Structures are given as C-alpha cells and as structure tokens.
Amino acid sequence: MSLWVDKYRPRSLDQLSFHPSITQNLKALASTGDFPHLLVYGPTGSGKKTRIYATLHELFGPSVEKLKIDVKTFTTSSNRKLEFNVLSSPYHLEITPSDMGNNDRVVIQDLLKDVASTEQVDFTNGAGNGSGGHGGPTRHRFKVVIINEADSLSRDAQAALRRTMEKYSSNIRLIMISNTTSNIIPPIKSRTLLVRIPAPSSAEVASVLAHISKKESVKFTDSNTEPFFEAVANNCECNLRKSLLCFETIAMQTAQINVSNDSTSIIKLDWEVIIENLAKSIAGNRTVANLAKARVVFYELLSHCIPPRVILKKLLFCLISEVKPSMATELVSIAATFDERLSLGQKSIFHLEGFTAKVMVALEK
Known part of the structure; x- marks a missing residue:
C-alpha cells in the first residue's frame, strides 16, 4: 500500500493538472527528440521532479520507470573510498552529489565523465519509443543525468560540472533541480535553459x-x-x-x-513545534545557559535528518513573529550571513549555534 502522494503522482505530461503553459513548453521540447541542459528551479512541493519524469516519459516512453539502484565506489585524493547510490534506468541517471559533502566534486568528475564518455547507440531507429512516435536514428543518442539539490553543490563541483557540460554535451543532457538559482554559478546558468516551476495556488x-x-x-x-x-x-x-x-x-x-x-x-509537524518553542525561548531568555540548551535542540533536529538550512529558515521566521517588527531586517541580514556559512563549512551545528548567539546579542541592543 503506497502513500497517496506516490499513488496519484502523474506519469505523463497530459496528466499534470496545473501550470499548463509550462507543460506545453516541455512537451514541445520532448517532441523535438532533443533538448538542452535544463535548470529546473522552484519552491519545495511545486512538482519539479514530477514534471521532469513526465518529460522523460514523453521522450523515452515507459522504460524510464524501470528503475534500479546501483552502488558506485569512488576514491578521493586521500585514498579514501566513498560509496554512492545511483538511481538509474536504461535512459537516465538520478544522483544527489551534495550527499557527499565536500567530496561532491569527485562524484561529478568520475561518474559523469564515465557516463558522458560512452556514446549512446539507438538500435530502434526511433520506432516504438516515446509517446509521440517521432524521431530518427539520433533520437536517443544521449543519456539524461538528473542532479538533485544542485544549489547545494560546492563551487569546485560546479566548476567540474561546467567542464563536463562543455566537453560531453553530445552524449549527455543534464537536468539540474534546485530550490533557487542564487547558489548556482553564472557559467552554469548561461549554459542551461532555466525553467521556473512556481508553487501552485x-x-x-x-x-x-x-x-x-x-x-x-x-x-x-x-x-x-x-x-x-x-x-x-x-x-x-x-x-x-x-x-x-x-x-x-x-x-x-x-x-x-x-x-x-x-x-x-491544521497538522503541525513535531520538528516545527520544537523550533517554534525554541524561538520563543531565544526571544525571552538570552543567556549562555539557554544557548547551551539551544545547542542540544539543534543536535536533536540534525540527528533526525532535518536539513540545517530548513532549521535556519524556520527559526528565522519564528523569531520574526516573536520580536519587534523593527528587528526583522537585522535578523534577516544575520540569517543570510550564516546561510552562506552553512554552504561553505562542514559542521552545521557551529553555524546554527553562531546564528542563535548573534541573534541574542542583536536582541539585547
């Protein structure tokens, strides 16, 4: 028995129920049998990945739903071996390099180079594949690589990704998924077609x-x-x-x-309630002892796999509702500083605790 969110997930572009103009544009791209590198961005829960898989279904047919998980092993420059899960079908790969932290560059360089250096051969001559029945000998001569959380990639990984896009553009197409484009370097944005998926009304x-x-x-x-x-x-x-x-x-x-x-x-998630209570505690009790208690809360949230950026964002909005309106701009500025540090550093607990301490100091003024 599957969840409704999976059970009723649209499988094709015709089944999508909102943003018809975006659907038509994606259908036009798929009907050509070829499309550029894509950067699909928008808020969480807007249907980015659903539309991407519907587009692949339009392009390659139902074979893209025959998924398997492969475990790839990579070796870093320090001879450390890393295991990485790759979700794949005969026509595409789906990876999340940001799961490897600062070693995401190794995944980009080794995995994409291995996939891109192998030319895809289409023996079907375009017949029987794809829902449109279009195509010729070159219809499937590229493999699609879906990169999740592209905005969380390190600068080194993005630089390696740019070189791969330039060198192997004839053999692979990249589809990058992100919530925002602000963390994507300009050379990548200039080499991709940006597709914004707004949140539904x-x-x-x-x-x-x-x-x-x-x-x-x-x-x-x-x-x-x-x-x-x-x-x-x-x-x-x-x-x-x-x-x-x-x-x-x-x-x-x-x-x-x-x-x-x-x-x-109204259903509130446990971690959201915890952060709301933490915001009230920070606003009302700005002491070293309370900062130590906040650290324990952060450890608990991180141990339950709540992303640090999600914690920071939720805590910021909860704090804004607890303090004077005149403090909102300063709190947003502090949060922006520590959001950048989260993307540059490794120990997220340090930056979350630093944000809390900085906010306490700001509220004491």
Missing part, C-alpha cells in the same frame, strides 16, 4: 485534493468541502506534497472528516 492544490478525495471515497460531514481543502493548502504553504500527506493523515485519523471544525485542517 491554494485553489489548484484544493482541486487536486478534491479529486483524490473522490478517488479514495473520503467521507465528510458537509458537502461543501472547498473551504476545508483551501485551509489545508494554506496551512501547508501551497506545498502540494505536504498538503497531500497532511490530507491523508487527517483522513486516516477519522472515519468522517468534520469540515466545520477549523482545527481539523
């Missing part, structure tokens, strides 16, 4: 939730469910993935959803 998220509720025969106390679905969407900040998970959780908790109860649509 609350009405669009509500429409998706209503469709799934009919498919799953979810019962409600009232026939007017639109305000409930929009409340779920707004509570989840129009993050479609989070909205689907939230709605499924509510549906599993009760046999019949009470639409008239305003609190029914």
Whole structure:
C-alpha cells in the first residue's frame, strides 16, 4: 500500500493538472527528440521532479520507470573510498552529489565523465519509443543525468560540472533541480535553459485534493468541502506534497472528516513545534545557559535528518513573529550571513549555534 502522494503522482505530461503553459513548453521540447541542459528551479512541493519524469516519459516512453539502484565506489585524493547510490534506468541517471559533502566534486568528475564518455547507440531507429512516435536514428543518442539539490553543490563541483557540460554535451543532457538559482554559478546558468516551476495556488492544490478525495471515497460531514481543502493548502504553504500527506493523515485519523471544525485542517509537524518553542525561548531568555540548551535542540533536529538550512529558515521566521517588527531586517541580514556559512563549512551545528548567539546579542541592543 503506497502513500497517496506516490499513488496519484502523474506519469505523463497530459496528466499534470496545473501550470499548463509550462507543460506545453516541455512537451514541445520532448517532441523535438532533443533538448538542452535544463535548470529546473522552484519552491519545495511545486512538482519539479514530477514534471521532469513526465518529460522523460514523453521522450523515452515507459522504460524510464524501470528503475534500479546501483552502488558506485569512488576514491578521493586521500585514498579514501566513498560509496554512492545511483538511481538509474536504461535512459537516465538520478544522483544527489551534495550527499557527499565536500567530496561532491569527485562524484561529478568520475561518474559523469564515465557516463558522458560512452556514446549512446539507438538500435530502434526511433520506432516504438516515446509517446509521440517521432524521431530518427539520433533520437536517443544521449543519456539524461538528473542532479538533485544542485544549489547545494560546492563551487569546485560546479566548476567540474561546467567542464563536463562543455566537453560531453553530445552524449549527455543534464537536468539540474534546485530550490533557487542564487547558489548556482553564472557559467552554469548561461549554459542551461532555466525553467521556473512556481508553487501552485491554494485553489489548484484544493482541486487536486478534491479529486483524490473522490478517488479514495473520503467521507465528510458537509458537502461543501472547498473551504476545508483551501485551509489545508494554506496551512501547508501551497506545498502540494505536504498538503497531500497532511490530507491523508487527517483522513486516516477519522472515519468522517468534520469540515466545520477549523482545527481539523491544521497538522503541525513535531520538528516545527520544537523550533517554534525554541524561538520563543531565544526571544525571552538570552543567556549562555539557554544557548547551551539551544545547542542540544539543534543536535536533536540534525540527528533526525532535518536539513540545517530548513532549521535556519524556520527559526528565522519564528523569531520574526516573536520580536519587534523593527528587528526583522537585522535578523534577516544575520540569517543570510550564516546561510552562506552553512554552504561553505562542514559542521552545521557551529553555524546554527553562531546564528542563535548573534541573534541574542542583536536582541539585547
């Protein structure tokens, strides 16, 4: 039994339910049988990866869904061996080099060079592949490499990526996924087609939730469910993935959803509640002892795999709601400084604790 977010994930471009103009542009790119390197960016839960896989389905057909996981071994300059998981199909690879920290350059150089230096041969002559039936002898003569969290790559890895794009552009196509383009170096942005995927509106998220509720025969106390679905969407900040998970959780908790109860649509994650309480503690008690307690909280959050940048962002917004409006600009400036340090350093706990100490000092002024 799969989660609804996976069960109802669109498999083709025709099944996508919002941003029709972007869908048409991607369909036009796929119909040519060739496309440039792509940099797909947008907020979390906007459907970036879903659209990418739908585009690959349009280009290569259902074979892109035959996935397997390979474990690759890389050796660093210090003779340290690293194991790295690669999700692949006959036509594409999906990697997350940022998982290797500052060794992401090794993955970029070795893995992409190995894939790109091998020319792809199409024996099908374009027949029977892809949903459009287009193509010729060169239709599949490149392999697609999807790079997750491209904005978390180190500068060295991005420089290596740029050289790979230039040298092996005939054999591979790169599709980079990121939440923002601010951390991507200009040479990469100039060599890719930028595709922005905006977050869906609350009405669009509500429409998706209503469709799934009919498919799953979810019962409600009232026939007017639109305000409930929009409340779920707004509570989840129009993050479609989070909205689907939230709605499924509510549906599993009760046999019949009470639409008239305003609190029914609100589900707060444990780590979000912890950060909210931490923000209140920092704003109200600016002492060394409280800073030590904050360090324990940060360790706990990091040990549960909450990304440090997510912690920093959530803590900033919670602090802004707890302090005077005049302090908001200074807090954002402090957060921007430590956000950059998170991308440059290795020990994220140091920078999170440094941000907390700096905020305490700023609030004492």
